[in-house]
Amino acid sequence: MTSGPGWSLHPDRALPSDPVVRPLAREILAATERLPIVSMHGHVDAGVLARDEPFADPASLLVIPDHYLVRMLVSQGVPHDDLGVPRLDGGAVQTDPREIWRTFASRWHLFRGTPTRYWLEHVLVDVFGVDERPSADSADRLYDHLADRLAAPEFRPRALFDRFGIEVLSTTDAATSTLADHAALAADGWRDRVVPTFRPDALFHVDRAAWRDDLRLLEERSGIAIHGYPDFVRAVEARRATFVAAGARSSDHGHLSADATPLSVREAGRVFDEARLGTVSAADAAAFSAHMLFETARMASEDGLVLQLHPGVLRDHDHGVVGVRGPDVGYDIPVPTDYVHGLRPLLEAFGHHPGLRMVLFTVDEDTFSRELAPLAGVYPAVRLGAPWWFLDTPDGMRRFREAVTDTAGFYNTTGFVDDTRAFCSIPARHDLARRVDAGHLARLVAEHRLDLDEAIETAVDLAYRIPREAYASRTTASAYQNA
Amino acid sequence: MTSGPGWSLHPDRALPSDPVVRPLAREILAATERLPIVSMHGHVDAGVLARDEPFADPASLLVIPDHYLVRMLVSQGVPHDDLGVPRLDGGAVQTDPREIWRTFASRWHLFRGTPTRYWLEHVLVDVFGVDERPSADSADRLYDHLADRLAAPEFRPRALFDRFGIEVLSTTDAATSTLADHAALAADGWRDRVVPTFRPDALFHVDRAAWRDDLRLLEERSGIAIHGYPDFVRAVEARRATFVAAGARSSDHGHLSADATPLSVREAGRVFDEARLGTVSAADAAAFSAHMLFETARMASEDGLVLQLHPGVLRDHDHGVVGVRGPDVGYDIPVPTDYVHGLRPLLEAFGHHPGLRMVLFTVDEDTFSRELAPLAGVYPAVRLGAPWWFLDTPDGMRRFREAVTDTAGFYNTTGFVDDTRAFCSIPARHDLARRVDAGHLARLVAEHRLDLDEAIETAVDLAYRIPREAYASRTTASAYQNA
Amino acid sequence: MTSGPGWSLHPDRALPSDPVVRPLAREILAATERLPIVSMHGHVDAGVLARDEPFADPASLLVIPDHYLVRMLVSQGVPHDDLGVPRLDGGAVQTDPREIWRTFASRWHLFRGTPTRYWLEHVLVDVFGVDERPSADSADRLYDHLADRLAAPEFRPRALFDRFGIEVLSTTDAATSTLADHAALAADGWRDRVVPTFRPDALFHVDRAAWRDDLRLLEERSGIAIHGYPDFVRAVEARRATFVAAGARSSDHGHLSADATPLSVREAGRVFDEARLGTVSAADAAAFSAHMLFETARMASEDGLVLQLHPGVLRDHDHGVVGVRGPDVGYDIPVPTDYVHGLRPLLEAFGHHPGLRMVLFTVDEDTFSRELAPLAGVYPAVRLGAPWWFLDTPDGMRRFREAVTDTAGFYNTTGFVDDTRAFCSIPARHDLARRVDAGHLARLVAEHRLDLDEAIETAVDLAYRIPREAYASRTTASAYQNA
Known part of the structure; x- marks a missing residue:
């Protein structure tokens, strides 16, 4: 994985680095990599699949509903409002998904070493074909790239x-x-x-x-x-x-x-x-x-x-x-x-x-x-x-x-x-x-x-x-x- | 260690795989490998040593009294009765040691990654000279091999x-x-x-x-x-x-x-x-x-x-x-x-x-x-x-x-x-x-x-x-x- | 690090031994090694710095006030008295710093694997230029060496x-x-x-x-x-x-x-x-x-x-x-x-x-x-x-x-x-x-x-x-x- 264009998933990611163990791990992994996914417990809304409508935007897909991500940003002083987390009283919160995305992307460093980082990197690179790291600088480019993909039928x-x-x-x-x-x-x-x-x-x-x-x-x-x-x-x-x-x-x-x-x-x-x-x-x-x-x-x-x-x-x-x-x-x-x-x-x-x-x-x-x-x-x-x-x-x-x-x-x-x-x-x-x-x-x-x-x-x-x-x-x- | 004939204990077993650490571990181990055993706490029956009679059979030596082994088999649905664990009311339980051994041997995979597996492998290979992995197929051969050894004076x-x-x-x-x-x-x-x-x-x-x-x-x-x-x-x-x-x-x-x-x-x-x-x-x-x-x-x-x-x-x-x-x-x-x-x-x-x-x-x-x-x-x-x-x-x-x-x-x-x-x-x-x-x-x-x-x-x-x-x-x- | 003359700090100490990880760790460490120390919580007596007088002797600097060190020696049967730890009733305890130092140095092996060992080795070698391991044999030489250094202005x-x-x-x-x-x-x-x-x-x-x-x-x-x-x-x-x-x-x-x-x-x-x-x-x-x-x-x-x-x-x-x-x-x-x-x-x-x-x-x-x-x-x-x-x-x-x-x-x-x-x-x-x-x-x-x-x-x-x-x-x- 490298920053800037060329960002990609390393085939050995998350395998032990020990040079004796890694080749064995690769061989073992090869036997499971293409097995179907059996996902017996989760919180995906069945309605999303029933309706099969396009996802709305990058922020409402990837940021707002992810409590892992929201809590980390809150812990570093980002108000819930800025992340578009709704208030029960209907009070104003940020509603521009691009702004929410920027708030997240500019704080990418906070996620270093967390599973959120691993998962998001996989999602961005592998699911959406993103090729540069989130940052204040790349935020808008990434947003446009993701929004573009979400509009395509193969992303329903x-x-x-x-x-x-x-x-x-x-x-x-x-x-x-x-x-x-x-x-x-x-x-x-x-x-x-x-x-x-x-x-x-x-x-x-x-x-x-x-x-x-x-x-x-x-x-x-x-x-x-x-x-x-x-x-x-x-x-x-x-x-x-x-x-x-x-x-x-x-x-x-x-x-x-x-x-x-x-x-x-x-x-x-x-x-x-x-x-x-x-x-x-x-x-x-x-x-x-x-x-x-x-x-x-x-x-x-x-x-x-x-x-x-x-x-x-x-x-x-x-x-x-x-x-x-x-x-x-x-x-x-x-x-x-x-x-x-x-x-x-x-x-x-x-x-x-x-x-x-x-x-x-x-x-x-x-x-x-x-x-x-x-x-x-x-x-x-x-x-x-x-x-x-x-x-x-x-x-x-x-x-x-x-x-x-x-x-x-x-x-x-x-x-x-x-x-x-x-x-x-x-x-x-x-x-x-x-x-x-x-x-x-x-x-x-x-x-x-x-x-x-x-x-x-x-x-x-x-x-x-x-x-x-x-x-x-x-x-x-x-x-x-x-x- | 390999399956089938040729099964043996690897000299580096249980040592860290790191190529820098392993040679050092071998050198340290060499200083202790042949030291006498000081066993200051255990549950071996003194009567076994006082009488010094041959052990009865593989199941009553290796399976029935080993609570580690019994509990794992029970956890995977094997009834205590099938393992010959006696009932207080004297009710019938499996008494054929060969059957009990088969029940165990055919579930060898359950012990993968456990210390029971490590200890038993050591016992089978090093103490009894077994040269193939327990399995449904090998169970009878192993039973006969073990029974044969137990009858010999050097296994008293x-x-x-x-x-x-x-x-x-x-x-x-x-x-x-x-x-x-x-x-x-x-x-x-x-x-x-x-x-x-x-x-x-x-x-x-x-x-x-x-x-x-x-x-x-x-x-x-x-x-x-x-x-x-x-x-x-x-x-x-x-x-x-x-x-x-x-x-x-x-x-x-x-x-x-x-x-x-x-x-x-x-x-x-x-x-x-x-x-x-x-x-x-x-x-x-x-x-x-x-x-x-x-x-x-x-x-x-x-x-x-x-x-x-x-x-x-x-x-x-x-x-x-x-x-x-x-x-x-x-x-x-x-x-x-x-x-x-x-x-x-x-x-x-x-x-x-x-x-x-x-x-x-x-x-x-x-x-x-x-x-x-x-x-x-x-x-x-x-x-x-x-x-x-x-x-x-x-x-x-x-x-x-x-x-x-x-x-x-x-x-x-x-x-x-x-x-x-x-x-x-x-x-x-x-x-x-x-x-x-x-x-x-x-x-x-x-x-x-x-x-x-x-x-x-x-x-x-x-x-x-x-x-x-x-x-x-x-x-x-x-x-x-x-x- | 070796015993006897030539004792020194290894540049890779406390870095992972994995040959893939260590070079990376070295590179990362290089970026921080010479950064200033920000020490925001500790128990150093401000008076020591206010007065800026020479430290009294090796035992009162390195042994008596260090509760990590004292408790380990006590745990192995060394009475507090022998370590010069004062009594509230003013009763007699060991007051000769050289004797206290000997008591410590002859038990250096007790600290194997502890952070106390790591810190003390760093202090002895890096701060005071000691070049042999503490032991009953080396105790007096080390004491003299340390006492000599403490008298010098650069050790105030x-x-x-x-x-x-x-x-x-x-x-x-x-x-x-x-x-x-x-x-x-x-x-x-x-x-x-x-x-x-x-x-x-x-x-x-x-x-x-x-x-x-x-x-x-x-x-x-x-x-x-x-x-x-x-x-x-x-x-x-x-x-x-x-x-x-x-x-x-x-x-x-x-x-x-x-x-x-x-x-x-x-x-x-x-x-x-x-x-x-x-x-x-x-x-x-x-x-x-x-x-x-x-x-x-x-x-x-x-x-x-x-x-x-x-x-x-x-x-x-x-x-x-x-x-x-x-x-x-x-x-x-x-x-x-x-x-x-x-x-x-x-x-x-x-x-x-x-x-x-x-x-x-x-x-x-x-x-x-x-x-x-x-x-x-x-x-x-x-x-x-x-x-x-x-x-x-x-x-x-x-x-x-x-x-x-x-x-x-x-x-x-x-x-x-x-x-x-x-x-x-x-x-x-x-x-x-x-x-x-x-x-x-x-x-x-x-x-x-x-x-x-x-x-x-x-x-x-x-x-x-x-x-x-x-x-x-x-x-x-x-x-x-x-x-």
Whole structure:
């Protein structure tokens, strides 16, 4: 990679530099580079693919919705307003996409050493054919170049989807979603290419301000009148069935803790009723969330949806900013997570159930070797998702492999799961994960801890076979295990 | 290493691949490769060596008793029954060792990248002369090969002990053990080669179901009638004296936390009496365990037994499995450990006592640089044991050295302590530790942070001199320090 | 480096050994090697520079006051007395500096692999021209050599300050300091070269035995009669103003936790009054400390002093030793730190205030990726200080960069901050930090994650521009950000 015209992606990028390891890593990488992308968890809007309209402009595609990028610029004193992040009160923010792009491009140096830099470089060079580094000087040229490309038919969402080699993409959808976009995609023959994921967080965290609105929506979408907790459970189950019918493979759960302690039906009912009255305490609401996590494992053991848990993030650290901008503008901060005590009731009940597949994610790397690998290394229901969010980085992925493989091996992980919001970065993120895994495996070969044929087979498994298997129906999964 | 006939151990295995570091690592390793093995902590059954009978078969030697191996297979859906792990109710499990071996061998790929793989490969190739990788195809050939070897006199326990170059082996023995096997070994002239370790956990955790049975056994073995807490302490001290007389160098303590807060004699007596009545609370039982840890430090400062503490493991995470199979079948999971507050009373009382040597182990690597190295780096009584259990791996040992050496140096660690259950893997584990230490030291030399002569001397110290010294009587130890 | 005559510093020391990375690291290092030293946090006594008298002897310069060195020797059984560490009761300790030096030199091997070894080697070879390794044999020769040098004019403090290339040095000074030494330095034209740092810990931790004495001193120095909490705040603000006038750039705060929850004025007043009566509870005292941290952020947002927070150290772990020797003799041990909840009230109130710059340090590396990088990566007021104390090591600094850069980038860190007590080690510590950063950046270049020109610019920024900017007045800082 060089600055100015000629900027390009180096074929050895993100591979270890050690001259013994690198040739091995290249050879391992070669086996996975052209495999299809299996993207089983992400936040791409299904509507974008359903409508397949051209993307609007470079800033609204690449800058404004990318919380990684926004938070870094904010941390260095750029106001949210200047980045076009909308205000809840509708107050004025920058609306000129070219200005927003300039604000970003002139601060390219801030991203040195970050995964954002790696992904964006891949997107700019490989997806859009940019050949010079962003800077105050190049900002306008790049903007014009990108805008020009976005207008072309081959840069529409479905064309990019094909070009990216995506075999299947899971979106993330509220439990109360109509799934209309997925229906439209299915009508176009895309049923198995874009599948929904069942996300009931809004319903399970019963002290949210909008919870009662969401509850009414659940009644409407499920067609079940909810008079109490038992109806609520039936309605949730009905929605899960709808998602399953639409091709969903998994549910997704964001909780502050990993607690999954069940309540008695009577106690769950009491908390539910208080929530309906708006009098629920924070402690009761947390207990209800934990209970619903346990219930989700029970449901999953029956309907086969893979249970993805993303715990340990304190949302909305700065109430002031969130009050002005709403959630998801960069103020979600990880906290320590106790998987061992938290998940114990769930795992005692369902950890050996052939119907349950549970995928654990973390942003607390302290738990890699202490908790996650030991749990995944014994409970058949548990798999470890890829290092998530702040840890979805070259060094984070390397540390993950170095810490969890000892006890969990490779086959109790899910392979790469991307969690992408920025559609165009999907190939960049999978590319990076394959490179990091190739580098890790190459090191094992170079240290004579693994044979090269094993390393190559494992790389292919991690890139393609394992994620497919991890998110397959449990029947298929069992067949695989016994193959 | 290659698959199929010709499978062998690479002389550079587990050494860093960096072409500058590797030759240095080889040179450092050469100084330690043929040193005797000092194995000061492990779980080999002394009876195996006392009886010196041939091992029964490959599965009962290498598969069934190895919790690392069992838990990995279980995690991938293999039922305990298929692995021959017995049920407490005597229900049917697989008893054909060949079938169990096949179940294992056909899943060899699951162990890629794990220390189990490294150790087993060493055992198969180096101890048993196997020359092809385990697989569904090779399983029967390997089984026959191994069974054949096990029948030969040179594969009896004592012959292997000699061949492995073990200078001294510490076993782990209940405080109420008769030490009959050690007596038999002593009668055969093996007194200094196989020594017992005093493990009183069963007596110190007073809410265990079988505690009162163990207490009666303590009375019987100590010859002291136990009417209350003071008698209990005297009986424990008497047993320690018996162990010392039998050559023991250390005691070993598994606790959930590192708490060592003493109780008053009156309060300890109250809890003890409640435990005898079967009415002790969990909180009181935990307080009594903590008190007995403090008392153990007091006793150790008087009789010189090295105090080994293994805290931070939640035993029996899944009550259901443990109810069916009993403990030690893979469901012990690490939890965060607070050494700083927990050990404070003990260290304030005995941390500078010339008679105390305390060796701290951990499965919570978050404490490496934050707590363990700072404590060992100031209290003369404290040494850091090798990274334990889930951390006894190439990368775990590397991270340990990289994190604790800064503050504790090399000489506040104990060198390698193996904690082995699988007798045949003892040389593999020491071999691996010496390689990792050679690699770490070689990196320091390559980065001009250490001279080569210093690195070689340190490697020898870590492999041989320091473990001997760390577990020597405190008189000898003091002499060493001032040498 | 070799032993015996010819001992010298290798030009590639502490650079990665990888033959691809090292030449890049050399090139990057070359850009920073001769930059001036900006030392914005340390514990050098301003009086040493004000008086500019020769240092007394090798032991009192290099051994006795260095807690890193003392604690390692103590951990290996050397009594404090033998190291000349004074007793509060005035009891006899070793006073012969040559004997103390011998005790240290004969145990040189204990420091293998530690940063102390790296720094001392640099000091001995580069500052004092020593050409053989310390040992029992060489101890006297080295002592004579060092004593001879210390008598020469070019080894007086100010001469060394010039030779070290120090542009500016911040000392650490009690809030009640007269700043007489700084005034003397200013009179000699050194006003901008040696600046004070405002450290009010003694006043903020109101359950300290000597707190009321310190409060009286505050009245005296501020000229404000303190009848209650509001006067206390005014007096603190007055002292800050005095420090600002004397050139101070920052305040420094050592707290057990990162809690910054404000109290009401009424509640703060109640606790303050109880403290004056000597009846304050530990919990109230902790709450008051947290409150004063919040108040400090408020004051900083007004007067522009950078707020440095050093939390998470349990002081005086062994009351017995501290009772005999006083604090700072090696018994301060890190504990887990919760930055996320602790700092929340402060950051909600001032995290986006253009007047606040807060620098966070840690000795709990578990928080690198989980808490510190996510907080610094979004709040504009926050920067991450260099890895501190037990983590100020080659591997600690490497892990810091590898863990925080992903989310915080380079530009939300402060560059290197040395925290030195040992004056002569300042160049060694900055040299080491520049080498580690060069190695880290070189790896990014070798892995094609960064261009070489970017790496060189970043290295210069980390070594010089960022620390200057991070501790500049907030007005200057804003200008820089928008440059």
